[in-house]
Ligand code: BES
Ligand code: MN
């Protein structure tokens with residue numbers, strides 16, 4: 001999707017469709033008022049006659065006198081005082097839904113005065129791109145299906161132009177990252193295998209000069225001693241891959257931010273096999289890895305002044321004669337032995353070796369993203385991602401980035417009190433901690449492998465995809481990660 005920032009006289013600007021907001025009780029937003037003047041009060045007159053009172057809904061007007069736009073779409077924004085970024089992006093969904101029904105490919109949006117700041121323009125661009133996304137790789141589009149919008153121009157006042165330009169540059173880079181994550185997530189497990197993910201990472205490095213990709217094969221992992229990761233892929237015909245993407249946008253000496261994402265391309269549970277219902281959704285078990293792809297792409301396209309390393313351990317988890325069995329003990333790269341009491345708790349097995357591996361980069365901070373536990377959905381539902389870290393400052397930074405990016409997290413504890421649930425009679429640690437606090441004990445497991453650096457874990461089991469009729473990948477937490485990385489960049493360069 002394309003974005004433009006435009007200024008100048010709104011009434012004289014040509015476009016197939018001009019979108020402006022109307023508040024509750026038919027009060028005009030700033031741009032709507034300007035149009036009303038240009039039309040000698042035609043807009044206010046129309047509102048007096050029409051159904052739109054400024055609450056929910058829309059009203060489409062053609063051939064308004066004194067206006068160059070072919071049509072004007074008036075959209076209800078609710079009460080002026082209560083109208084914020086969230087209400088605005090919701091109203092935008094209504095408007096763009098209406099436009100795509102009509103098959104319009106281009107539109108010009110005039111944001112209400114006061115809601116034309118960097119954050120709102122960026123959120124608007126991101127929302128428009130989100131709505132325009134269609135999955136079509138393995139499915140013919142429906143005949144007569146409405147075409148999504150192609151170009152969105154956003155009108156802002158002259159004083160806001162610089163911020164708005166930066167906002168759409170960032171917004172479209174983040175949208176590219178979100179879209180990549182959604183596409184990888186939505187692809188079925190028979191296409192999106194570990195080998196496929198590795199190939200996509202190599203492609204990405206071809207397209208983006210600033211990016212370098214390296215892929216570790218099972219033989220490499222064997223020589224390194226990644227017994228935990230390799231134990232998971234042993235039950236699959238698809239070889240595991242450890243994907244490492246590197247973007248050096250910062251100073252040579254600057255320590256890198258490291259992102260690690262669970263890339264489990266299909267999770268059947270292994271010998272501790274899952275029930276059949278909804279098992280198809282376990283193709284999304286690589287969503288953490290997909291978010292690393294997305295965040296890295298967004299950082300590259302924003303040309304952030306940071307060094308960034310994205311690491312994706314990729315594997316399938318299937319039952320097979322060679323698969324992990326409950327009671328098996330494996331040795332992780334860290335040297336700690338692990339008793340596998342449930343083969344379905346495989347995410348932590350592939351992550352722990354990746355988390356030990358990244359010590360070599362001497363990271364400034366490591367974030368891992370994983371669809372790790374059903375228990376996280378039980379605890380928090382599907383609105384926030386679960387945030388786990390012992391580092392209060394990092395927790396605050398991530399929470400604030402999540403709020404700013406409309407991609408929220410909620411913190412749960414990683415206290416040592418829970419660690420004894422992971423005691424094993426036969427290994428240094430067990431891979432499950434019982435029914436109580438399942439999302440927390442999973443994080444506590446990871447904590448044993450992340451002592452060498454600042455670390456936070458995001459459990460995205462409830463947020464990475466939408467279940468039910470609108471089943472599909474959300475691209476979360478790419479917006480949060482992108483915001484976090486932008487802030488890292490500003491801190492480093494002292495801006
Ligand atoms: N990928 C799943 C977690 C999951 C389940 C995410 C459902 C989203 C929806 C993970 O590998 C898993 O199976 N976890 C187990 C852990 C348990 C065996 C301790 C779970 O949550 O049931
Ligand atoms: Mn599992």
Ligand code: ZN
Nearest residue numbers: 264267285347
């Ligand atoms: Zn899993």
